[in-house]
Amino acid sequence: MNKKKPIIWTISGSDCSGGAGVAADIKTGHGLGVEVCHLITANTVQNSHRLLSVNAISVEILQQQAAILLEDKPPSVIKIGLVANVAQVQWLAQLLKHTKQVMPNVISVYDPVGQASVGGSFSTTTLEQLTPLLQQVDVLTPNSMEAKSLARLADFCDKSDANETAVEILAKKIHYDFGITSIIIKGGHSRDEQSSSDYCYHQLNQLHGKQDNQDKTLTAISYQLSAQRIESHYSHGGGCSFATALSAFFAQGYLVRDAFTLAKAFISQGLSASERVSESFGHQYYGAFEQQGWPWHTKFFPKIVDELSVKYQDLSAFNSLNLAGKKLGLYPVIDSLYWLKRLLPLGLEIIQLRVKNLAESELEHVIIEAVAQAKEFDTRLFINDYWQLAIKHGAYGVHIGQEDLQDADLTAIQQSGIRLGISTHGCYEFLSAQRLQPSYLAIGAIFPTKTKDMTGQIQGIDNLRQVLSLRPDNKHKIPVVAIGGINLERAREVIETGVESIAVVTAITEAECSHGISPELAVTRLQDIYPSHLNMRVSGRLGDS
Numbered sequence: 001m002n003k004k005k006p007i008i009w010t011i012s013g014s015d016c017s018g019g020a021g022v023a024a025d026i027k028t029g030h031g032l033g034v035e036v037c038h039l040i041t042a043n044t045v046q047n048s049h050r051l052l053s054v055n056a057i058s059v060e061i062l063q064q065q066a067a068i069l070l071e072d073k074p075p076s077v078i079k080i081g082l083v084a085n086v087a088q089v090q091w092l093a094q095l096l097k098h099t100k101q102v103m104p105n106v107i108s109v110y111d112p113v114g115q116a117s118v119g120g121s122f123s124t125t126t127l128e129q130l131t132p133l134l135q136q137v138d139v140l141t142p143n144s145m146e147a148k149s150l151a152r153l154a155d156f157c158d159k160s161d162a163n164e165t166a167v168e169i170l171a172k173k174i175h176y177d178f179g180i181t182s183i184i185i186k187g188g189h190s191r192d193e194q195s196s197s198d199y200c201y202h203q204l205n206q207l208h209g210k211q212d213n214q215d216k217t218l219t220a221i222s223y224q225l226s227a228q229r230i231e232s233h234y235s236h237g238g239g240c241s242f243a244t245a246l247s248a249f250f251a252q253g254y255l256v257r258d259a260f261t262l263a264k265a266f267i268s269q270g271l272s273a274s275e276r277v278s279e280s281f282g283h284q285y286y287g288a289f290e291q292q293g294w295p296w297h298t299k300f301f302p303k304i305v306d307e308l309s310v311k312y313q314d315l316s317a318f319n320s321l322n323l324a325g326k327k328l329g330l331y332p333v334i335d336s337l338y339w340l341k342r343l344l345p346l347g348l349e350i351i352q353l354r355v356k357n358l359a360e361s362e363l364e365h366v367i368i369e370a371v372a373q374a375k376e377f378d379t380r381l382f383i384n385d386y387w388q389l390a391i392k393h394g395a396y397g398v399h400i401g402q403e404d405l406q407d408a409d410l411t412a413i414q415q416s417g418i419r420l421g422i423s424t425h426g427c428y429e430f431l432s433a434q435r436l437q438p439s440y441l442a443i444g445a446i447f448p449t450k451t452k453d454m455t456g457q458i459q460g461i462d463n464l465r466q467v468l469s470l471r472p473d474n475k476h477k478i479p480v481v482a483i484g485g486i487n488l489e490r491a492r493e494v495i496e497t498g499v500e501s502i503a504v505v506t507a508i509t510e511a512e513c514s515h516g517i518s519p520e521l522a523v524t525r526l527q528d529i530y531p532s533h534l535n536m537r538v539s540g541r542l543g544d545s
């Protein structure tokens with residue numbers, strides 16, 4: 001059955017040699033599951049080693065194309081590549097301004113195409129002339145040379161392409177000069193022979209304060225991805241493909257950090273697929289970037305360079321869950337001793353105490369009691385958030401979310417011997433957390449949930465599958481727990497993805513209201529969805545504690 005695909009528009013030049021521009025954009029978009037409408041700004045005359053001419057298309061034709069497409073093919077994302085002259089810049093600036101007024105969620109991505117990789121210039125517009133367009137753009141994808149000229153810092157950090165502080169300064173300057181929300185500076189042209197590092201500066205809009213009196217404050221966040229450098233003579237159109245891949249991922253609802261990660265993996269996969277070629281036709285042949293579609297294999301995904309991975313690079317793996325080949329099965333997440341007492345007798349492999357808003361003195365008592373009860377039933381008890389108390393009172397493990405991860409002392413947790421579970425939401429966080437080698441990784445929210453505000457972070461089953469494929473193909477696979485909106489109706493399709501466990505709150509605690517059954521019966525039914533051998537209890541299975 002045909003699924004309605006998101007639509008992206010590419011407004012860029014045609015490369016008659018087929019590698020770059022609109023041709024690359026169409027191939028990339030189709031390979032990544034979006035429909036591509038193309039508005040051609042110029043007909044270029046070029047082959048694998050030289051650019052002869054750039055023949056601009058009139059603004060009248062572009063205007064007509066945009067108008068007719070708006071009637072029944074409105075875009076989710078507008079990707080802009082080659083802009084041939086000042087008239088086109090002005091038209092584009094107006095088009096983006098107008099489109100955002102009528103469709104505020106449309107995202108614009110601009111890949112500034114100035115110099116041809118085979119030599120020669122595509123456009124003679126000055127930075128001043130380009131400014132009205134830059135002021136309308138949401139995401140910009142320059143390489144480091146382009147970033148320097150856009151930041152008007154041509155001589156800046158000339159010898160330090162790979163230096164993170166240097167790219168950060170460039171990105172900030174571009175952000176402040178033009179108001180662009182996300183700037184991704186590609187490191188593919190840097191002098192580092194071993195790795196290629198890309199940097200993303202992203203401004204988050206955060207809402208603070210009471211619901212009816214919200215203050216909008218701006219916080220910037222940066223992401224850095226590093227991959228092994230892959231030399232290839234088949235990289236023509238790689239820049240266009242990267243920006244279109246980003247656009248395709250945005251159109252499918254991915255957050256900036258995940259779209260960035262996937263786009264980098266898409267490029268590494270394409271470059272890996274091409275062979276080095278020797279000289280032919282009397283010159284170095286420069287072929288089209290290999291389009292390989294969705295990046296599925298973990299080997300193409302970049303290394304996440306963040307504070308945690310640097311701080312804990314020498315930390316050993318956390319203690320394992322000692323599953324001896326079995327799955328964890330159902331993972332109830334409950335908020336009181338009342339629920340613990342009700343559920344522990346039901347034969348669970350794992351349970352979590354997730355207590356919010358309890359005074360510290362009372363909390364400590366609850367944790368002490370919970371640890372004692374879980375030991376009695378030989379069930380793995382994870383304490384959410386309170387890692388110091390979990391260590392102090394000998395809980396089986398602690399579960400930590402992304403926010404708390406920054407402040408938690410992971411060395412202390414690892415050395416205490418208790419297990420660690422980490423929440424992740426998408427491939428970026430998953431890859432970052434996987435490097436810490438926790439005892440399990442949680443991924444959510446799989447479906448919308450009313451237990452916690454997960455706006456913008458709903459993964460769906462397809463994303464869950466993709467994230468599962470990011471685990472190494474060896475015995476060091478970390479168990480994965482799926483969480484968020486999982487209930488009796490949805491549990492089967494989640495389990496069929498191969499996750500080791502499903503974590504649920506309301507499917508148990510509100511079973512009476514939602515299904516007219518007792519929480520105990522809900523537990524039994526959810527357990528029964530797993531093949532029966534997975535939930536067989538083996539005596540002494542917590543033997544490593």
Ligand SMILES: Cc1ncc(COP(=O)(O)OP(=O)(O)O)c(N)n1
Nearest residue numbers: 384399400401402423442481483503
């Ligand atoms: C198994 C599991 N997965 C995810 C979470 C969420 O943890 P966190 O991100 O710390 O958010 P809070 O639960 O503290 O709101 C979880 N608790 N368990």
Ligand SMILES: Cc1nc(C(=O)O)sc1CCOP(=O)(O)O
Nearest residue numbers: 444445449451484485504505506
């Ligand atoms: C606590 C929590 N963490 C999530 C995450 O994605 O990290 S989703 C979630 C809520 C789970 O509750 P329910 O089973 O009622 O949907």
Ligand SMILES: [Mg+2]
Nearest residue numbers: 384385400401
């Ligand atoms: Mg937490």
